[in-house]
Amino acid sequence: MSLAVMPLLQQFVVLMAALALFLSFVLLAQTRLVAAIHVFAWQGALVAAVTFTVALTGHAGHLYFSALLTLTLKALLIPWMLHRLVRRLGLERHTEHLRHPALVVMAGVALVIFSYWLVLPMVEQGLAFTRNIIAVSLALVLIGLLMMVFRHQAVAQVLGFMSMENGLFLAAVSATSGMPLVVELGVAFDLLVAMVLFGVFFFQIRESIDSLDVDRLNRLKEVE
Amino acid sequence: MAPLLLTLLTPLIGGLALFLVRALGTAGRLNLAVSGLTLLGSLWLAWTVAQVEIVAGLGFRVDAFNVYLIVLTAFVGLTTAIFSRPYMEHVQASGRISVLNLRLYHGLYQAFILTMLVALSTDNLGVLWVAVEGATLATVLLVSLYRTPEAVEAAWKYFILCGVGIALALFGTVLTYFAAQLVLADTESGLTWSVLHAHAAALDPTVMRIAFVFLLVGYGTKVGLVPMHQWLPDAHSEGPTPMSAVLSGLLLNVALYAVVRLKMLVDGSLAATDTPYLAGALLMGFGLVSFVVAALFLHLQRDIKRLFSYSSIEHMGLMTFAFGVGGPPATFGALLHMLVHSLTKSAIFVTVGHATHLAGTQSIERIRGLIRTQPAIGWSLLFGVVAIAGFPPFGVFTSEFLLLTATMQTYPWFTVVLLSGLAIAFAGLFRHLHPMVYGTAPEGQMPVSANLLPVLVHLGLVLWLGLSIPGFLAEWLDRATTMITGGGLL
Numbered sequence: 001m002s003l004a005v006m007p008l009l010q011q012f013v014v015l016m017a018a019l020a021l022f023l024s025f026v027l028l029a030q031t032r033l034v035a036a037i038h039v040f041a042w043q044g045a046l047v048a049a050v051t052f053t054v055a056l057t058g059h060a061g062h063l064y065f066s067a068l069l070t071l072t073l074k075a076l077l078i079p080w081m082l083h084r085l086v087r088r089l090g091l092e093r094h095t096e097h098l099r100h101p102a103l104v105v106m107a108g109v110a111l112v113i114f115s116y117w118l119v120l121p122m123v124e125q126g127l128a129f130t131r132n133i134i135a136v137s138l139a140l141v142l143i144g145l146l147m148m149v150f151r152h153q154a155v156a157q158v159l160g161f162m163s164m165e166n167g168l169f170l171a172a173v174s175a176t177s178g179m180p181l182v183v184e185l186g187v188a189f190d191l192l193v194a195m196v197l198f199g200v201f202f203f204q205i206r207e208s209i210d211s212l213d214v215d216r217l218n219r220l221k222e223v224e
Numbered sequence: 225m226a227p228l229l230l231t232l233l234t235p236l237i238g239g240l241a242l243f244l245v246r247a248l249g250t251a252g253r254l255n256l257a258v259s260g261l262t263l264l265g266s267l268w269l270a271w272t273v274a275q276v277e278i279v280a281g282l283g284f285r286v287d288a289f290n291v292y293l294i295v296l297t298a299f300v301g302l303t304t305a306i307f308s309r310p311y312m313e314h315v316q317a318s319g320r321i322s323v324l325n326l327r328l329y330h331g332l333y334q335a336f337i338l339t340m341l342v343a344l345s346t347d348n349l350g351v352l353w354v355a356v357e358g359a360t361l362a363t364v365l366l367v368s369l370y371r372t373p374e375a376v377e378a379a380w381k382y383f384i385l386c387g388v389g390i391a392l393a394l395f396g397t398v399l400t401y402f403a404a405q406l407v408l409a410d411t412e413s414g415l416t417w418s419v420l421h422a423h424a425a426a427l428d429p430t431v432m433r434i435a436f437v438f439l440l441v442g443y444g445t446k447v448g449l450v451p452m453h454q455w456l457p458d459a460h461s462e463g464p465t466p467m468s469a470v471l472s473g474l475l476l477n478v479a480l481y482a483v484v485r486l487k488m489l490v491d492g493s494l495a496a497t498d499t500p501y502l503a504g505a506l507l508m509g510f511g512l513v514s515f516v517v518a519a520l521f522l523h524l525q526r527d528i529k530r531l532f533s534y535s536s537i538e539h540m541g542l543m544t545f546a547f548g549v550g551g552p553p554a555t556f557g558a559l560l561h562m563l564v565h566s567l568t569k570s571a572i573f574v575t576v577g578h579a580t581h582l583a584g585t586q587s588i589e590r591i592r593g594l595i596r597t598q599p600a601i602g603w604s605l606l607f608g609v610v611a612i613a614g615f616p617p618f619g620v621f622t623s624e625f626l627l628l629t630a631t632m633q634t635y636p637w638f639t640v641v642l643l644s645g646l647a648i649a650f651a652g653l654f655r656h657l658h659p660m661v662y663g664t665a666p667e668g669q670m671p672v673s674a675n676l677l678p679v680l681v682h683l684g685l686v687l688w689l690g691l692s693i694p695g696f697l698a699e700w701l702d703r704a705t706t707m708i709t710g711g712g713l714l
Contacts, residue, residue, distance in 0.1 A: 119434075122428075122430050122431050122434060130402075137395075141391065141392070145388060148384065161384070161387055167395075168391060168394050168395055171399075172398045172401070175402050176401050179350055179398070179415065180350060180414075180415060183350025183351060183353075183354065186353075186354030187350075187354060189354075190354055190361065193361050194361060194387065197365065197383070198383075200365070201368070201379070201383065204376045205380060207371075208377070209373060214380065217376070217377040217380060217381075218377075219374050220374055220377055220381075
């Protein structure tokens with residue numbers, strides 16, 4: 001099944017997912033924290049748009065609620081909380097020096113290829129749509145992971161964590177038309193609590209090492 | 225249903241109430257009362273399950289496999305609460321902690337117990353995920369409770385590593401749900417474990433195979449499997465000692481429980497393909513590596529709490545390996561090992577808590593002559609370590625012996641690895657233990673007030689389980705074994 005014969009709505013969903021993936025790359029190499037938060041908010045908005053589109057195709061009514069939840073949480077509330085934290089920590093003008101940015105983007109590309117390779121046998125029985133969407137969400141998850149590994153700034157790591165969650169949510173919404181409502185609410189609640197805790201930790205970390213460069217958290221060693 | 229509600233609502237309401245209590249003494253006593261009531265609820269639940277096999281409803285499902293873990297969780301929750309009351313008073317007296325944090329401590333303690341009980345009793349894989357993630361969130365502030373740079377670092381590492389791991393598990397859960405949608409008529413129940421288990425053979429094997437890898441890495445991070453174990457020694461050594469006792473004794477079990485439940489699904493799905501033992505083989509691989517690596521790392525430790533956290537990794541590796549081997553004897557042994565390891569390890573951490581008070585340090589080199597200064601603590605530590613190292617007549621010996629026999633029957637060559645690993649671990653523990661217990665006590669080391677009742681009860685139970693496993697418990701574990709493997713041992 002080629003892209004052209006997919007229903008228009010599915011094509012739209014894939015387009016949105018592709019844009020979300022693109023934003024993951026932007027996030028990966030963005031050095032200014034405030035800009036990165038904005039990118040993350042746009043990614044959340046895209047995921048919400050995907051959810052809304054899937055809801056329109058009429059699979060499940062509770063997806064309208066999920067779309068609203070995602071929009072509030074991922075596009076508005078969490079970015080706003082991060083923004084406020086960055087302002088209170090005085091990091092508005094903070095830029096992070098990235099080591100080997102080109103290499104990292106290449107690694108991101110490799111992860112996308114890997115994701116497509118991994119899902120290849122999984123949905124061979126047709127379903128170009130499902131295959132694309134699962135591969136893209138897996139790539140979002142893995143790029144988020146990559147970002148957490150190579151960024152040293154605590155706020156940037158949290159952004160990587162949250163964009164991983166975006167990927168997971170995208171997979172849940174588009175491949176399976178949404179998890180049961182109780183699970184979605186639970187996940188959203190966990191995410192919100194995690195965000196509050198991250199905020200607490202930013203201050204604890206700064207208090208203990210006078211910076212938010214997590215690389216300098218290096219007192220604990222395997223063998224002293 | 226009523227006993228389940230009692231078990232789950234008590235820590236929920238109690239935990240919320242504890243956030244409001246200001247006075248430390250009151251909070252400690254209330255914590256104790258809530259834990260006691262939870263234990264009563266869980267015992268009632270166990271009694272009900274013994275009568276009717278399965279208690280189900282409202283998305284919860286309790287059977288022979290999880291009910292004994294629920295009782296264990298409530299029990300260790302209570303004994304640790306007994307230990308934690310004087311311990312936290314001591315901590316407060318030493319001025320390492322603010323009043324606000326103390327209030328937080330008790331509330332979060334109950335929240336942690338609650339998330340574990342929910343994870344164990346739920347029938348929904350999504351709720352299981354939410355609860356396990358909730359357990360991380362409840363404990364992460366407790367790990368950084370003392371606010372030293374080390375504690376903050378340990379907590380951040382724990383938060384990030386377990387957060388990432390558990391996110392991968394969620395991806396696996398989504399894939400499982402996706403596989404379920406292809407076969408189930410009622411898609412809403414696509415995450416209900418019992419429904420999935422009934423349709424396991426129909427689930428698409430390719431999807432389930434990939435899903436299991438994500439699930440294993442995800443929940444395996446929480447089990448503490450090498451190489452995702454990095455958070456564990458740090459979190460255990462920097463957090464307050466009661467936390468170490470429940471993390472080692474309970475949380476790791478809960479994560480392993482999730483892995484085993486999911487393995488049952490994947491086994492069902494892969495049974496007809498050309499790789500029917502894939503899940504088992506993965507568990508065996510991860511388990512064995514964790515077991516051996518942790519045994520070797522025991523030798524290098526300088527911090528007493530890190531020492532015993534590596535011992536936890538070692539034992540979790542052993543259990544993971546045993547569940548991977550599969551078959552009734554290995555599974556029965558693994559289930560028994562979960563029980564005796566929890567009891568012994570939490571007893572050891574309680575003792576270690578007192579020992580570090582006595583010596584005023586966690587450094588192994590500076591803890592000396594426990595038996596001379598305060599024989600009760602010295603002997604407790606000695607017996608705890610003897611038990612955990614797998615000496616007869618303690619229960620750990622029984623379960624390890626079962627595991628070894630089972631391995632001998634199915635994969636004889638692995639017995640060599642297991643035996644050498646056990647010997648290395650034994651040497652690692654005792655080279656550190658001997659001077660700590662028998663060495664010359666430093667000048668001016670004074671006895672501290674210690675409550676060794678939890679240790680006595682735990683080690684007594686482990687001893688009892690080593691001498692004779694009571695009939696009802698054996699029958700219980702056997703029923704669980706039958707559920708997991710399709711055949712019983714007895």
